[in-house]
Structure formats: C-alpha cells, structure tokens
Amino acid sequence: MATTKTDPKLPLAANGGKKSKSYDGLTREQLIKAYRLMYTSRRIDDREILLKRQQKIFFQMSGAGHEAIGVAAGLALKPGYDWFYPYYRDRALCLALGVEPYQMFLQGVGAADDPSSGGRQMPSHWSYPALHIVTQSSPTGSQILQGVGCADGGRYLARHPKSAEIPSDSKDYRQFKNVSFQNDEVTYVSLGDGTSSEGEFWEAMNAAALGKLPVIFCVEDNGYAISVPVEVQTAGGSISRLVSGFPNFHFEEVDGTDPVASYAAFTRAAKYCREGHGPAFVHAHVIRPYSHSLSDDERLYRPDAERERDAQRDPVTRTQMFLLREGILDDKGINQLEKEVEAELQAAVDRALDALPPAPESVMSFLYSPDIDVTSPMFETQPVASEASDGKKPAAKTMADLINATLRDEMKRDERIVIFGEDVADCSREEYLKRKLVKGKGGVFKLTFGLQCDFGNDRVFNSPLAEAAIVGRATGMATRGLKPVVEVQFFDYIWPAMMQLRDELPTIRWRSNNGFSAPCVIRVAIGGYLTGGAIYHSQCGESIFTHIPGLRVVYPSNALDAAGLLRTAIRCDDPVLFLEHKRLYRESYGRAAYPGPEYMIPFGKAKIVHPGTDMTVITYGAVVPRALQAAQKLEREQGTKVELIDLRTLNPFDWETIAASVAKTNRVLVAYEDTLSWGYGAEIAARIADQLFDQLDAPVRRVAAKDIFVPYQPILEDAVLPQPNDLYLAMRDLAKY
Ligand SMILES: Cc1ncc(C[n+]2csc(CCOP(=O)(O)OP(=O)(O)O)c2C)c(N)n1
Numbered sequence: 049m050a051t052t053k054t055d056p057k058l059p060l061a062a063n064g065g066k067k068s069k070s071y072d073g074l075t076r077e078q079l080i081k082a083y084r085l086m087y088t089s090r091r092i093d094d095r096e097i098l099l100k101r102q103q104k105i106f107f108q109m110s111g112a113g114h115e116a117i118g119v120a121a122g123l124a125l126k127p128g129y130d131w132f133y134p135y136y137r138d139r140a141l142c143l144a145l146g147v148e149p150y151q152m153f154l155q156g157v158g159a160a161d162d163p164s165s166g167g168r169q170m171p172s173h174w175s176y177p178a179l180h181i182v183t184q185s186s187p188t189g190s191q192i193l194q195g196v197g198c199a200d201g202g203r204y205l206a207r208h209p210k211s212a213e214i215p216s217d218s219k220d221y222r223q224f225k226n227v228s229f230q231n232d233e234v235t236y237v238s239l240g241d242g243t244s245s246e247g248e249f250w251e252a253m254n255a256a257a258l259g260k261l262p263v264i265f266c267v268e269d270n271g272y273a274i275s276v277p278v279e280v281q282t283a284g285g286s287i288s289r290l291v292s293g294f295p296n297f298h299f300e301e302v303d304g305t306d307p308v309a310s311y312a313a314f315t316r317a318a319k320y321c322r323e324g325h326g327p328a329f330v331h332a333h334v335i336r337p338y339s340h341s342l343s344d345d346e347r348l349y350r351p352d353a354e355r356e357r358d359a360q361r362d363p364v365t366r367t368q369m370f371l372l373r374e375g376i377l378d379d380k381g382i383n384q385l386e387k388e389v390e391a392e393l394q395a396a397v398d399r400a401l402d403a404l405p406p407a408p409e410s411v412m413s414f415l416y417s418p419d420i421d422v423t424s425p426m427f428e429t430q431p432v433a434s435e436a437s438d439g440k441k442p443a444a445k446t447m448a449d450l451i452n453a454t455l456r457d458e459m460k461r462d463e464r465i466v467i468f469g470e471d472v473a474d475c476s477r478e479e480y481l482k483r484k485l486v487k488g489k490g491g492v493f494k495l496t497f498g499l500q501c502d503f504g505n506d507r508v509f510n511s512p513l514a515e516a517a518i519v520g521r522a523t524g525m526a527t528r529g530l531k532p533v534v535e536v537q538f539f540d541y542i543w544p545a546m547m548q549l550r551d552e553l554p555t556i557r558w559r560s561n562n563g564f565s566a567p568c569v570i571r572v573a574i575g576g577y578l579t580g581g582a583i584y585h586s587q588c589g590e591s592i593f594t595h596i597p598g599l600r601v602v603y604p605s606n607a608l609d610a611a612g613l614l615r616t617a618i619r620c621d622d623p624v625l626f627l628e629h630k631r632l633y634r635e636s637y638g639r640a641a642y643p644g645p646e647y648m649i650p651f652g653k654a655k656i657v658h659p660g661t662d663m664t665v666i667t668y669g670a671v672v673p674r675a676l677q678a679a680q681k682l683e684r685e686q687g688t689k690v691e692l693i694d695l696r697t698l699n700p701f702d703w704e705t706i707a708a709s710v711a712k713t714n715r716v717l718v719a720y721e722d723t724l725s726w727g728y729g730a731e732i733a734a735r736i737a738d739q740l741f742d743q744l745d746a747p748v749r750r751v752a753a754k755d756i757f758v759p760y761q762p763i764l765e766d767a768v769l770p771q772p773n774d775l776y777l778a779m780r781d782l783a784k785y
C-alpha cells in the first residue's frame with residue numbers, strides 16, 4: 049500500500065523554454081495536446097449551453113472544472129486496451145481517448161448516428177465500444193460494481209485464454225461475443241464526491257480490494273453534490289481518509305485541476321495496477337464552475353466569494369498560464385490553438401445540426417439480442433435418456449439434481465461460465481477440500497454442490513454478502529463476454545440488487561443501441577409453501593421483474609423444464625432472471641431422468657399439463673401441481689375437463705397457446721402464488737379480456753395469494769397462499785357460471 053500526496057500548486061516556470069524538459073513524464077507536445085483537449089472540452093460545454101438555450105438540444109451536463117484530471121487519465125491510460133466506466137463529467141477524458149467533438153454534438157441533438165445511443169440517452173452518457181468506453185447510465189454510482197466486474201472478467205480471460213476462443217461449432221451467445229483482453233489491462237471507473245456515499249461504491253471497493261483487481265477508482269471531488277457540500281456528504285469531509293484502511297490499494301490525492309500532477313498520479317496508479325499489486329484510488333480535487341447542470345443555479349447556495357475562490361483554480365486558465373510561463377506556447381500560439389478549436393467546433397456543430405433524427409419505429413430495436421431469438425426452434429431439442437448400466441430405466445431426479453447436473457454439463461462445455469454468489473462454493477478454504485477434511489456446501493439449497501471441486505475456485509466462488517455486487521459484477525463480466533451464472537440466495541433479498549436489475553442489466557443493449565450487451569443468468573430461489581419460511585423466506589414478486597423490458601423471466605414447475613430452460617438461459621444472448629421455486633426443489637412431483645447435455649426448451653412456449661375442453665387454467669411455478677390436483681378432483685367429481693397451462697416462462701409468455709385454449713374452452717382462470725392485486729396474472733387477465741372478449745362465456749377469474757405477507761405459522765401461511773382447495777372451488781364456481 050502506498051499513499052502519495054502531490055503539491056496542489058502548478059509547477060513554476062523554473063527553466064521555461066527548455067525544449068527537452070519533461071513534466072512528470074509529459075513532453076511539451078503532450079502538454080500542448082492536453083491544453084487543446086481541455087480547451088476543446090470547455091468550449092463544447094459552452095457551445096452546448098448555447099444550443100440548449102436555443103432549444104436545439106434537449107439537455108446539457110458540463111464537464112467544466114474536471115478537464116485536467118480527465119485529460120490526465122486519458123493520456124495515462126490506453127483506449128481500446130484498457131476499459132473505461134466514466135461518469136457524466138468525463139468529457140475531457142473521452143476526448144483524450146479519441147471521441148470526436150462531432151460525436152458529442154450528435155448526442156446533444158439525439159441523432160440516429162449518435163454512436164453512444166442513437167438518440168436514446170442524454171448527452172454526456174458515453175458509450176464507444178471501439179475505445180472500450182462502456183455505456184453509461186444516469187444513476188449515480190451504478191457503474192462502479194460493473195467496472196469491478198469488468199476487471200474481474202479481464203483477469204479471468206487472461207488466466208483462461210482458451211475461453212476467449214469461439215468454438216467453430218458454437219451455436220450460442222459466443223458467436224456474437226468477440227472477446228479481447230490484455231494481461232496488464234486496467235479498468236478506470238470514476239464518480240463524484242457525492243456518489244461515494246452510495247452503498248454500491250463501498251461494495252465495489254471491498255470487492256476490488258479482496259480480489260486485488262486492477263481497477264482505478266477516480267473520485268472527482270468538486271466539493272458538491274448538486275447543493276450538498278462535501279462535509280455534509282462524507283464523514284470528516286475527506287473520502288481519502290475514509291477509504292485509507294482498505295488493504296491492497298495504492299492511494300493518490302491530487303489537485304485535479306493540475307494536469308501535470310494529475311498525470312503523474314494516474315501514471316503511478318496505472319503502474320501499480322498493471323503490475324498486479326491491486327486496485328488504485330485517485331482522489332482528485334476539482335472545481336465545478338457551471339453549477340450542477342443547466343437546471344441548477346449554484347448562486348442559491350454558494351456565495352460569490354466561494355465561487356470566486358474556485359475560479360482561481362480553473363484548470364483551463366491555469367494550464368494556459370502554465371504554458372505561457374513555461375514558454376511552451378506564447379500568446380500567439382495560444383490564440384492560434386484556440387482559433388483552430390473554435391473552427392473545428394463550429395464545423396462539428398453545423399454538421400450535427402444537419403444530422404437526421406432516429407426513425408420512430410427504431411425505438412423498439414435492440415431491447416433483446418438481434419442475433420439469437422430465445423423463442424426459436426434452435427432451442428427445441430428432445431430429451432435423451434441416459435443409459436442405465438443395469439438396463440433399468442434411469443432414476444427420476446429432483447429439480448435440484450437436474451439444475452446441478454445442467455450447470456455441470458454447461459460448465460464443461462463452455463469455459464466462459466463462472467458461478468458466484470453467497471455460499472455457492474463448496475468451501476472457500478480450499479485446503480480443507482484438498483485434504484478431504486470436509487465435503488463442501490455448494491449453496492444453501494446445495495444446487496451448486498460439487499461444482500467448485502470439479503471446476504476450481506476461479507470458476508465457482510463465494511462472493512461477499514452483497515446482492516448489488518453479485519448482479520453488478522456479473523453485468524461487468526458479461527459485458528466482457530463471460531457468462532456469469534450467479535445466485536441470489538433468496539428472492540426476499542434481491543432488493544439491494546434492484547438498481548442493477550432495473551436500471552442497468554436489462555438496459556445495456558438498448559441504451560447503447562446494440563453497442564454493448566450483458567447476457568448472464570441470475571438464479572434466484574423463490575416462493576413459499578415451506579411451512580416455517582415466513583415473510584422473509586417465502587415471498588414471490590415476479591411481476592416486478594416481468595415489468596422490466598429487456599429482462600427474460602423464467603419460472604419452471606418441474607425438474608425436466610428446469611433443466612431445459614436453464615440450458616437455454618445459459619446459451620442465449622439476453623439477461624435472464626431464472627426463478628427456482630424452493631418448494632419444488634425436492635418435491636416428488638415432476639421428477640425426471642436427466643435429459644442429456646443438449647436438452648433445451650425455447651422460451652415463450654407454454655406446456656399443456658392436462659388437456660381439457662371446459663375451462664382453461666393458466667398458471668406456473670408451484671401452483672402447477674396444486675392446480676393439477678384441483679383439476680383432477682373436479683374431473684372425478686363432475687366430469688369437468690380443465691385445460692391446465694403451465695407458462696414456464698413469464699417473459700416472453702406464450703400468448704398463442706393461451707388464445708387457442710380459450711377459443712376452445714371459453715372460460716379462464718388465472719392462478720398464481722404472488723399477491724393478487726397488480727400481480728402477474730392481472731396482465732394476462734387484462735389481455736384476455738381485451739383480445740378474447742368475444743370468446744368468453746364467463747368473466748376471467750383469478751386465484752392468488754391474499755394481499756398480505758407470508759406468515760410463519762403454517763396455519764396462517766395456508767390462509768394466505770392459494771391452496772388446492774381454493775383452486776378447486778374457483779374452478780367449480782367458474783364451471784357453473
Ligand atoms: C442514484 C441517484 N440518485 C440521485 C440522482 C440525481 N443526481 C444526479 S447527479 C447528483 C449529484 C452527484 O454529485 P457528485 O457525485 O458529487 O458528482 P458531481 O455532479 O458533483 O460531479 C444527484 C443527486 C441520480 N442521478 N442517481
């Protein structure tokens with residue numbers, strides 16, 4: 049661990065004019081380049097502000113005051129080699145990495161040709177695949193864990209170079225995921241001082257320190273988060289002081305308005321990371337001369353004197369003065385440079401204002417992979433019965449067994465798969481396994497049992513207890529081309545990851561206009577009927593996730609479907625939330641022999657569990673066996689033939705099968721385990737009422753949980769969750785209508 053503090057004063061003109069002089073590794077030419085980039089950055093902001101006032105663009109975020117640290121980082125790191133997770137003030141960084149001013153103006157006007165997002169995202173939300181600038185969102189700090197995952201991914205690829213290859217017979221996501229890595233690559237991730245208050249920042253710092261990952265965290269501290277000053281934001285007022293206890297880090301605290309000192313800090317930080325010692329933390333003190341954004345007027349909370357003090361440190365004027373003092377450029381040279389920049393920007397603005405907007409119908413493209421259709425027949429294969437050595441039928445296995453077997457076979461087939469989460473490893477203290485002192489755990493439900501032993505702890509490992517970190521890191525790794533299959537231990541604890549699951553993972557492909565994608569699988573144990581699970585181990589809530597465009601949601605009801613759907617989830621090119629019902633893990637209902645290493649089921653294809661002509665019952669998950677029991681009873685008692693449909697996947701869902709069944713039966717019951725109101729079945733019921741109204745002989749009915757939490761005492765739990773008898777009564781009632 050090392051800490052370096054640099055003098056906030058700019059270097060003095062000790063021997064100005066000496067052509068060979070180097071400034072902490074920067075040549076005179078590089079300093080002129082740095083000034084040109086800084087000046088360009090500032091003038092783009094000024095031009096954008098003008099364009100916004102003229103209503104020619106729709107939003108503006110400035111990078112003013114952050115130019116020196118950005119340019120320094122851009123010169124110290126390598127575009128297209130290192131990886132970048134910048135934030136909205138990093139205009140100068142992006143320019144230094146090679147983004148053109150014209151491309152920035154295209155963002156402002158929201159042009160079809162805007163390379164960042166094709167008009168989908170605000171300006172200053174950078175995304176340039178060739179430069180490795182990874183698509184940025186707006187939530188403060190949600191990029192940080194992904195940056196850590198990106199570094200994780202790079203290191204994994206360096207250790208498993210064969211995994212980067214695309215097998216010639218590959219018919220999965222790998223065909224469309226070109227992977228590149230460098231053995232000494234670095235991931236840059238930046239944030240503001242206010243953002244360091246976000247929990248995800250601390251999860252990311254912990255993960256990077258634990259893994260000694262080559263990540264440079266850059267906190268661009270301008271003293272404010274909109275109107276909130278740093279001493280109210282950060283205990284003690286210094287983020288450097290708070291993070292100083294993290295092990296394995298190299299620390300820098302620098303005047304981020306000084307390009308020379310900032311470059312030196314970044315060079316040291318990058319060297320430390322490239323040499324594999326661990327992550328680095330650069331705390332850059334910068335200024336924010338233009339208020340937070342155009343919607344903010346800082347004069348409301350900052351007196352003139354304070355603002356004037358900041359202005360003394362303006363990086364653009366200070367660098368200009370420095371060049372003059374050092375004799376690197378004279379007045380004429382500065383004037384000429386500035387004129388050239390103005391002319392370049394004028395031409396760029398003119399071109400951008402002429403650029404075409406995107407076509408309205410293009411808005412739906414790239415929500416999902418344009419290359420692999422999860423509903424297609426390529427995912428339709430037949431089960432292959434394994435040979436039983438003694439000639440007997442192969443044993444029927446539980447859902448837990450088949451998920452475990454599927455994970456094992458897929459890991460054998462695809463070295464890009466990594467598994468992590470809480471308790472998923474067999475034993476983190478590997479020597480206990482090697483010395484055969486312990487058998488290993490492999491998940492609280494044992495679904496990943498034996499996988500670490502088979503594939504090593506590079507590929508199967510325990511994460512810290514931090515759900516946002518599990519999903520955020522998986523997203524970063526998947527962006528690099530790996531296939532993380534991670535576990536969230538209980539659905540009830542998925543919420544810390546909600547920012548990642550709602551605002552990040554499912555949006556990456558769409559918001560970058562197919563520039564980036566992050567196909568990965570999030571396995572989650574869900575549901576009740578546990579007798580004793582209570583409120584925090586039994587909840588459902590799938591409709592919250594089916595409400596998110598861009599996220600596939602799968603919910604199998606039996607062992608065979610779980611195996612086939614999990615394989616599709618792994619091989620497809622979209623992010624998948626794979627919901628596994630805890631009660632079904634070891635149920636005797638729905639056991640099956642392992643269907644072989646190629647068995648897949650396409651998404652969006654329901655299964656008719658029980659054919660019938662009198663009524664359609666649409667359900668999924670643990671309600672399937674309960675509804676089947678009820679339907680069989682009804683048929684026994686009064687001959688009513690229920691057609692029972694198991695949806696199997698909730699996004700996409702199989703409308704065709706529903707519509708064909710309703711056309712035949714004219715009566716529908718939608719049943720689900722989640723709370724009744726606003727639940728998944730509400731959407732199905734609404735759509736049937738809307739599109740199949742003419743075919744109905746009765747109202748669309750629903751059976752679901754009461755609008756309350758799942759309680760502990762089994763008598764209470766039974767009262768809340770839909771029971772076979774509730775389903776039976778609803779079916780009987782509907783048959784009579
Ligand atoms: C999660 C989240 N909360 C709130 C906001 C609204 N917001 C945007 S920027 C910002 C302040 C950020 O301050 P800081 O991290 O210091 O960065 P700076 O803008 O000062 O560079 C806030 C509160 C947001 N975008 N995301």
Ligand SMILES: [Mg+2]
Pocket residue numbers: 240241242268269270271272273274
């Ligand atoms: Mg700030």
